[in-house]
Structures are given as structure tokens and as C-alpha cells.
Amino acid sequence: MAELDYRLEQEWIDRGFSMVCGVDEAGRGPLCGPVVAAAVILPTGLVIDGLNDSKKLTEKKREKLFDVICREAIAYSIAEASVEEINETNILEATLLAMRRAILSLPIPPSAALIDGNVSRDFPLPVQAVIHGDAISPSIAAASILAKVTRDRQCAELDREYPQYGILKHKGYGTKEHMEALRTYGPSPIHRKKFIRFLEDEKK
Numbered sequence: 001m002a003e004l005d006y007r008l009e010q011e012w013i014d015r016g017f018s019m020v021c022g023v024d025e026a027g028r029g030p031l032c033g034p035v036v037a038a039a040v041i042l043p044t045g046l047v048i049d050g051l052n053d054s055k056k057l058t059e060k061k062r063e064k065l066f067d068v069i070c071r072e073a074i075a076y077s078i079a080e081a082s083v084e085e086i087n088e089t090n091i092l093e094a095t096l097l098a099m100r101r102a103i104l105s106l107p108i109p110p111s112a113a114l115i116d117g118n119v120s121r122d123f124p125l126p127v128q129a130v131i132h133g134d135a136i137s138p139s140i141a142a143a144s145i146l147a148k149v150t151r152d153r154q155c156a157e158l159d160r161e162y163p164q165y166g167i168l169k170h171k172g173y174g175t176k177e178h179m180e181a182l183r184t185y186g187p188s189p190i191h192r193k194k195f196i197r198f199l200e201d202e203k204k
Contacts, residue, residue, distance in 0.1 A: 004051060004138045006044050008114055008130065013044060017112035017126065019074070022139025023099050024116040026054070026147035028091055030172030031195045032165070032188070033158055034080040035091065037098035038146035039106050039113070041074040042139050048072065051141050053134040054148035066149040069142045076142075077105035078150050087193045092119065100124065102143075116140045162188050 009020045019041055027035040042048075048068055050061060057065070070076060079101035081094035089097075100123060103113055113127045114137050120129035133140040152171060159168035165181045165188070172178070174195075187196050 004136065004141055006138060008128065008133075008137050009042075009044055009139055012112045012114075012126075012128070019108060019110045020112045020114060020139065021075075021103060021106060021110040022114045022116075022133070022137050022141070022143045023102060024054075024134055024140050024144035024147055025095050025098060026144070026151040027172070028095055029174075030192075031174050031178060031182075032083070032167065032172045032191045033151070033154060034082050035086065035095050035098050036078065036080045036147045036151040036154070037095065037102040038076065038078045038143040038150070039099070039102040039110070040069060040076045040139055040142040040146060041106065041108060041110055042069075042072070042142055043074055046072060046138070048138070048142070051138055051145075053132075053141055054144040055134075057145070059152065062145050062149050062152075065142075065145050069146060073142065075106045075108040075110075076146060077102045077107070078146055079105055083190055083192055090194065091192070096122065114140055116144065158190055162190065 012020045021039045021041045023039045025037040079098050081098040086094040115127050115129050116133040118129050118131050120127040134144040155167050155171045164185050166177050170178050
């Protein structure tokens with residue numbers, strides 16, 4: 001497995017963009033809850049032991065790294081787009097909205113951003129979309145951890161509010177358990193309408 005390095009960040013710094021943030025999201029695929037995005041500016045060259053794509057880490061490791069990132073980052077921000085905003089547009093637009101909010105909420109304004117994924121339109125600063133960026137850029141990997149931990153914590157809160165769906169276990173994804181709970185109890189206000197159309201299709 002290739003190690004993370006600051007090559008992408010350094011390329012932007014060499015072009016005169018001194019504050020480069022990494023941006024990533026969590027929660028695009030689940031059937032419920034908001035989509036969360038984070039933006040992080042790390043000191044160039046900072047080595048954080050164990051830093052990696054959040055999907056490759058255990059929950060315990062992510063929680064530990066969350067605190068390290070918040071302590072060591074030059075600046076960080078976490079934002080979201082609500083279920084209502086996902087329903088009004090679509091998950092891609094809501095994800096981009098959450099990412100923009102995270103960037104704009106940084107206490108130190110960034111001069112450029114590295115965005116995980118392949119879409120980078122309508123951002124308020126120069127950006128570079130990086131496919132699998134959370135496995136390449138330390139800044140994006142750090143953002144992926146902040147977003148994932150925040151989203152998982154939200155799922156714990158949603159589980160307490162709507163225990164019948166088992167959200168704490170599956171984090172809102174369309175598992176067999178979640179699908180059966182939706183059929184039994186129907187959707188809640190936290191469910192994304194476009195993601196649960198199968199309920200209407202099954203009635204036809």
C-alpha cells in the first residue's frame with residue numbers, strides 16, 4: 001500500500017497557494033441522516049502515525065486520530081447538508097454544498113483545496129478533484145476521518161431517537177435489517193426520500 005505524502009499539497013504551495021486544505025465527506029450512501037464534510041489544513045510534512053483513508057481504519061483508531069488531527073491541524077472545520085437539503089436536490093449537490101460549507105467555515109481561509117472525488121464545480125477558491133484522494137493526500141485523509149467520526153456520532157444520536165431502525169449498527173446503510181425495519185415501521189423524518197423509493201415500488 002502506498003504511503004500518504006504531501007506531493008499534491010506541495011505542488012499547490014509551489015504555485016503560491018500557501019494554505020491548502022483537504023476536503024472529504026461521509027454519508028453519501030446511507031438511506032438516512034445528513035451528509036457530513038470536513039476541511040483540514042495540515043502543516044506540510046506533518047506525520048501523524050496511523051493516518052489513512054478512514055474506511056481502512058477501525059472505529060477506535062478513527063476516534064483516536066480525530067483528537068490528534070484536531071490538535072495538530074493548522075485549521076479544521078466540519079459541516080453538513082441536511083436530509084431536507086438532500087431531498088430538495090440530490091445527494092451529489094448536497095455533498096458539494098456540505099464541502100463548500102466546510103471550506104468557508106475554516107477559521108483560517110484556505111487559498112486552495114484538494115477535494116476527494118471527481119467533481120469540483122462551484123467552489124469559492126481554486127480546487128483540484130482527486131480520485132481516491134483519501135488514500136493519497138494526508139490533508140484529505142485527515143478530513144475523511146473528521147467527517148466519518150462526526151457522521152458516526154450523529155448516527156448514535158439518531159439511533160437513540162429512532163431505535164427501531166438499528167442505525168447504530170449499520171450507520172444508516174441499506175442493510176437487510178434496515179430494509180426490513182423500513183417495511184415494518186415505515187420511513188422516519190430522517191430518511192432520504194429518494195433513497196427509499198423501493199417502499200413505494202413495492203406497493204405497486
